Amino acid sequence: MKEISCKLLVIGAGPGGYVCAIRAGQLGIDTVIVEAGRPGGTCLNVGCIPSKALIHAAEEFEKVSHMAGGKGPLGISVAPPSLDLAKAVAWKDGIVSRLTNGVAGLLKKAKVKTVQGWATFRDGKTVEVETETGTQVIRAETVVIATGSAPVELPFLPFGAPVISSTEALALSEVPRRLAVVGGGYIGLELGIAFAKLGAAVTVVEALPRVLAQYDAELTRPVVKRLAELGIEVITGAKAKGLSSKGDALLVETSDGKTAKIAADKILVTVGRKPLTEGFGLEQIDLDRSGKFIRIDDQCRTSMCGVFAIGDVTGEPMLAHRAMAQGEMVAEIVAGHKRSWDKRSIPAICFTDPELVTAGLSPEEAKALGEIKIGQFPFAANGRAMTKLGEEGFVRVVARADNHLVLGIQAVGQGVSELSAAFGLALEMGARLEDIAGTVHAHPTQGEAFQEAALKALGHALHI
Numbered sequence: 001m002k003e004i005s006c007k008l009l010v011i012g013a014g015p016g017g018y019v020c021a022i023r024a025g026q027l028g029i030d031t032v033i034v035e036a037g038r039p040g041g042t043c044l045n046v047g048c049i050p051s052k053a054l055i056h057a058a059e060e061f062e063k064v065s066h067m068a069g070g071k072g073p074l075g076i077s078v079a080p081p082s083l084d085l086a087k088a089v090a091w092k093d094g095i096v097s098r099l100t101n102g103v104a105g106l107l108k109k110a111k112v113k114t115v116q117g118w119a120t121f122r123d124g125k126t127v128e129v130e131t132e133t134g135t136q137v138i139r140a141e142t143v144v145i146a147t148g149s150a151p152v153e154l155p156f157l158p159f160g161a162p163v164i165s166s167t168e169a170l171a172l173s174e175v176p177r178r179l180a181v182v183g184g185g186y187i188g189l190e191l192g193i194a195f196a197k198l199g200a201a202v203t204v205v206e207a208l209p210r211v212l213a214q215y216d217a218e219l220t221r222p223v224v225k226r227l228a229e230l231g232i233e234v235i236t237g238a239k240a241k242g243l244s245s246k247g248d249a250l251l252v253e254t255s256d257g258k259t260a261k262i263a264a265d266k267i268l269v270t271v272g273r274k275p276l277t278e279g280f281g282l283e284q285i286d287l288d289r290s291g292k293f294i295r296i297d298d299q300c301r302t303s304m305c306g307v308f309a310i311g312d313v314t315g316e317p318m319l320a321h322r323a324m325a326q327g328e329m330v331a332e333i334v335a336g337h338k339r340s341w342d343k344r345s346i347p348a349i350c351f352t353d354p355e356l357v358t359a360g361l362s363p364e365e366a367k368a369l370g371e372i373k374i375g376q377f378p379f380a381a382n383g384r385a386m387t388k389l390g391e392e393g394f395v396r397v398v399a400r401a402d403n404h405l406v407l408g409i410q411a412v413g414q415g416v417s418e419l420s421a422a423f424g425l426a427l428e429m430g431a432r433l434e435d436i437a438g439t440v441h442a443h444p445t446q447g448e449a450f451q452e453a454a455l456k457a458l459g460h461a462l463h464i
């Protein structure tokens with residue numbers, strides 16, 4: 001049995017783990033990272049990046065399809081397009097390879113040793129890794145658990161054709177004729193919309209009364225409207241029950257207690273993700289839990305001295321940029337820097353059509369803290385949005401009524417994901433309404449709607 005020792009051992013090379021290891025390497029810490037799959041984790045391999053590639057391909061296809069026959073106001077007419085999904089998936093795989101190879105290169109450049117294989121805890125300072133060349137024992141002064149998460153499987157709809165998770169949905173070589181999506185959260189809707197644009201007849205089944213239920217109804221209204229325009233059937237208040245005996249339909253209990261049969265070639269189950277806390281001997285070190293997640297403090301320390309945890313395994317929001325920020329912070333703490341988690345904002349984006357962004361507190365959350373001011377500006381009054389056929393949606397700013405400190409910002413509209421940086425910055429810098437209103441925003445841009453929303457909250461919007 002081979003043995004190595006290091007100062008820092010990171011388990012899992014997703015966005016949390018690889019960022020932690022790169023930063024630790026930059027800081028001169030002797031670091032080893034263990035990864036069972038490919039570097040980049042869920043995000044680069046089967047999550048953020050491949051889903052956005054598929055969404056882009058679907059958007060382009062839908063745009064051209066819409067123009068076919070001279071439809072649309074732009075005066076462009078093209079022949080009806082055809083689609084080679086296998087080619088689009090190969091393009092997406094190329095992007096994933098470039099990025100995962102890039103991460104491997106960055107780890108090497110930072111002098112991080114990568115061990116390929118599945119790590120299992122022996123104790124809080126020692127893991128065993130099953131590698132291709134035998135068992136490798138790694139002893140470390142400090143361990144970071146960055147094992148991420150996995151899709152939740154429904155016991156009555158186990159994964160296996162025709163029931164698929166987002167991972168298989170991103171690797172299909174043909175567009176399913178009929179796709180049933182179980183779960184109307186962001187992953188289900190992002191993929192459901194993409195497949196509808198690629199030509200599938202999509203039905204979304206959601207147990208709650210609304211899709212994207214964690215966001216307020218006003219914010220999700222433009223998305224719900226677009227789902228209908230795309231011909232996506234949404235059945236809310238309905239529970240998936242299982243597969244039909246022939247395996248060609250999803251059985252659903254509707255809100256009136258009746259059983260409905262939704263004919264489907266593929267059934268995509270996107271009912272959430274669970275932290276990966278099993279199968280690697282975590283029970284050996286018996287860390288405190290917060291529900292199903294590993295409990296951490298504001299420095300990502302677990303209940304065991306010298307063991308940190310970051311990313312999806314530690315709680316919501318399960319997002320790549322949260323994992324990365326935690327990873328960078330932990331590397332600096334291990335290097336002796338004074339750091340703690342004092343972020344005001346972790347923006348969240350749904351890459352639906354239209355896109356949806358939230359940063360900081362929602363109006364409801366802010367109201368619970370005291371009196372607030374809200375300013376909302378519609379893209380229908382924004383010149384740039386009009387030139388992009390993107391008049392649906394708005395930017396909304398929520399601030400304290402007394403001192404105008406901005407507490408939260410939300411937007412829904414075409415391409416608003418790119419506004420998330422401005423929203424996050426405003427919250428992190430402790431901006432007041434006057435700061436946003438007093439910043440000269442370039443014209444014509446969708447960002448002007450952000451400035452106008454702040455002006456509106458102050459009572460003197462200019463363009464509405």
Ligand SMILES: Cc1cc2nc3c(=O)[nH]c(=O)nc-3n(C[C@H](O)[C@H](O)[C@H](O)COP(=O)(O)OP(=O)(O)OC[C@H]3O[C@@H](n4cnc5c(N)ncnc54)[C@H](O)[C@@H]3O)c2cc1C
Pocket residue numbers: 011012013014015016017034035036037038040041042043044046047048049051117118119120146147148149166187276279280310311312313318319320321323351
């Ligand atoms: C379809 C989809 C779309 C998404 N879109 C977005 C998005 O647009 N934006 C966003 O911010 N987030 C998105 N996410 C979520 C994002 O992917 C995760 O939040 C992020 O990957 C979490 O990073 P992590 O480092 O905590 O874990 P992961 O990325 O899950 O990485 C964990 C790694 O640890 C490895 N591992 C686990 N256990 C062991 C072990 N015992 N030994 C060795 N290796 C191990 C795994 O193989 C994996 O590579 C999406 C997710 C999905 C599924």
